Amino acid sequence: MNNSKPWILASDIDNTLTGDAQALRQLAARLAAKQARGMLFLILATGRRLEQVLNGFDAEGIPEPNAIISQVGTEIYLPPFAPDTAPLPEWDTLLREQFSRNRAVSFLSGIEGLEMQPAEYTTPLKASGYLDKTPSPEAAVSLIRNRILEAKQEDAYQAIWSSGRDLDIIPSAAGKGKAIRYLIQFLTLVSRRVVVAGDSGNDRTMFDEFEHGIVVANAQPELTRLGDETLQPGIYFAKQPYAAGVEEGLRNFGLLP
């Protein structure tokens, strides 16, 4: 019997775990061994849809988690995982209270060059577009954020900007960080420490919400900027990219030997 409290690792998938298949294979095996001994509760926190996460277990060697947070922190799933598993209804209901998809789309309307993402990436709780063809993506992001502020809707709507391309409007109560916090409370998880890991803008809320985090070496500027903006000594900037960077960070925090 192992009485010590487990760690919680909440990791992004794309370009955090994925990107180097061999490094991911090694990390996944180490994480699975920890999970099997009750020493680790693994949460995948991703922009992907549930089905894309499940397909990745076999196709990409993505480790099998204890919980999945998908669609940029607007959906939470508990095992057993199947393509038709319903998202946690309590979280869904809470987020729908203050969010209308039509209103969310209205903050994106009329922006030159903005393209909406394909229908499968939009849900009642997430309106997403591509800004890489707009004349100035950064200016477009500012405009969208200002529209939300001018409408005094910042408590209900937030704009998440990632990788120089993706713009998501989701509930202010949502996002990866808040979804992880909700899940921990919902399951009354008691842990030794929560460590988060990511590479891009939609991971930012995890670092805002939790003290300890790993930024992989291949991270996007909006996340590496964290090093200049905050005096958060708990953030570890890995020297290695992708899964090797996550593993390096976990060693730094003492989760792996």
Ligand code: GLC
């Ligand atoms: C994933 C989602 C996409 C989102 C992006 C950034 O790629 O599929 O909808 O815009 O993550 O959050």
Ligand code: MG
């Ligand atoms: Mg990513």
